[in-house]
Amino acid sequence: MGHHAFLQALPAYLGGKRRLAPLIFSTLAEVLPRAQWAGSTLLDPMCGGGAISLYAKAQGFSVIASDLAERGALTARALIANSNIRLRIDDILDLYAEPDGDYPRIAAAHVPQVFNEAQAAFVDNALARANRRPEPLRSLLQLVVVKTMLRFQPLSMLSATDAGAAATGDYDRLTASRLRHYLHADRLLRPSTLWSIAQEVNAGVFGGSGEASRGNAVTMITGTTANIVYLDPPYPGTTGYHTAYGVLDELLGDTPIASAVPLSLTDLLQAAEHIPLLVLSFGGPRVTLDQLREQVGQHRDVLRAIAVPYPHLRSVASEAHRVANRELIIIAG
Numbered sequence: 403m404g405h406h407a408f409l410q411a412l413p414a415y416l417g418g419k420r421r422l423a424p425l426i427f428s429t430l431a432e433v434l435p436r437a438q439w440a441g442s443t444l445l446d447p448m449c450g451g452g453a454i455s456l457y458a459k460a461q462g463f464s465v466i467a468s469d470l471a472e473r474g475a476l477t478a479r480a481l482i483a484n485s486n487i488r489l490r491i492d493d494i495l496d497l498y499a500e501p502d503g504d505y506p507r508i509a510a511a512h513v514p515q516v517f518n519e520a521q522a523a524f525v526d527n528a529l530a531r532a533n534r535r536p537e538p539l540r541s542l543l544q545l546v547v548v549k550t551m552l553r554f555q556p557l558s559m560l561s562a563t564d565a566g567a568a569a570t571g572d573y574d575r576l577t578a579s580r581l582r583h584y585l586h587a588d589r590l591l592r593p594s595t596l597w598s599i600a601q602e603v604n605a606g607v608f609g610g611s612g613e614a615s616r617g618n619a620v621t622m623i624t625g626t627t628a629n630i631v632y633l634d635p636p637y638p639g640t641t642g643y644h645t646a647y648g649v650l651d652e653l654l655g656d657t658p659i660a661s662a663v664p665l666s667l668t669d670l671l672q673a674a675e676h677i678p679l680l681v682l683s684f685g686g687p688r689v690t691l692d693q694l695r696e697q698v699g700q701h702r703d704v705l706r707a708i709a710v711p712y713p714h715l716r717s718v719a720s721e722a723h724r725v726a727n728r729e730l731i732i733i734a735g
């Protein structure tokens with residue numbers, strides 16, 4: 403598992419299915435032969451970091467990826483809808499150029515709780531520069547900046563709760579006049595590091611068929627013709643993604659309300675009635691495999707139901723008080 407270089411392109415969001423993708427697709431092969439994958443369309447309407455979409459694209463599916471949050475939609479635009487534009491070194495160097503005119507200083511408003519000054523200056527500058535570029539370069543560059551930000555903190559999350567740990571050392575005392583020095587001192591903010599992250603992103607750009615969209619999953623499912631729908635709703639009872647990623651969402655122009663619309667599994671199952679095959683991932687401690695099989699069974703025939711050990715929210719496991727280490731996967735016809 404996890405030996406596919408292209409999966410390195412994806413941001414390490416919580417709840418991402420990078421490591422589960424091979425298992426999900428080998429189970430899918432039992433009910434839909436691989437020979438039919440190239441002629442099939444898979445809809446991933448809450449694509450998040452995009453692991454299932456990118457894996458599906460690599461397997462020859464036509465993929466439609468969408469998410470309510472910009473942090474998911476940008477991955478869909480950068481890697482699913484885009485099949486041939488890659489970042490060049492000049493695109494990365496442009497992130498360091500002075501933005502012309504006024505630009506939002508959103509990260510600066512989160513110093514020192516989330517970022518130190520040099521990080522904030524870099525993020526605000528780089529996002530302003532990325533925003534000037536045409537698609538898909540804009541989304542590719544946003545993805546590079548997001549992946550960089552996720553590395554600022556060891557926990558791959560940007561919540562205010564963890565920020566204390568991030569605000570360490572003399573870096574916090576940095577004045578603007580020392581920014582230049584710091585840009586060279588902080589490994590993560592160097593152009594050479596950004597270029598290596600860009601190369602990870604580039605490994606996720608390959609030929610195939612994909613579309614990107616943004617919106618509510620239920621609306622998206624209702625309005626889309628596809629052979630397969632993959633449902634991966636946020637786990638009930640865990641910290642909402644909009645909390646864990648509040649600052650990231652703000653930086654990308656989302657309001658907290660926009661990404662806090664609750665998703666009901668029943669609504670999703672009802673909306674998906676016109677789609678022949680359904681794959682559902684479900685985690686967290688609140689639902690058993692039998693309960694989930696029964697709930698899905700009220701809408702369609704359950705073909706496969708498996709529980710696999712999976713490190714849920716591994717990075718916050720101690721805070722989440724022993725979130726059950728398993729993921730439920732259901733395939734229904």
Ligand SMILES: C[S@@+](CC[C@H](N)C(=O)[O-])C[C@H]1O[C@@H](n2cnc3c(N)ncnc32)[C@H](O)[C@@H]1O
Nearest residue numbers: 417418419448449450451452453470471618619
């Ligand atoms: C468990 S994550 C998906 C992870 C993804 N499969 C991956 O591998 O990275 C759940 C996603 O649902 C999205 N989401 C939450 N509410 C939504 C809604 N109403 N419509 C669409 N997407 C939604 C969140 O933004 C989040 O990206």
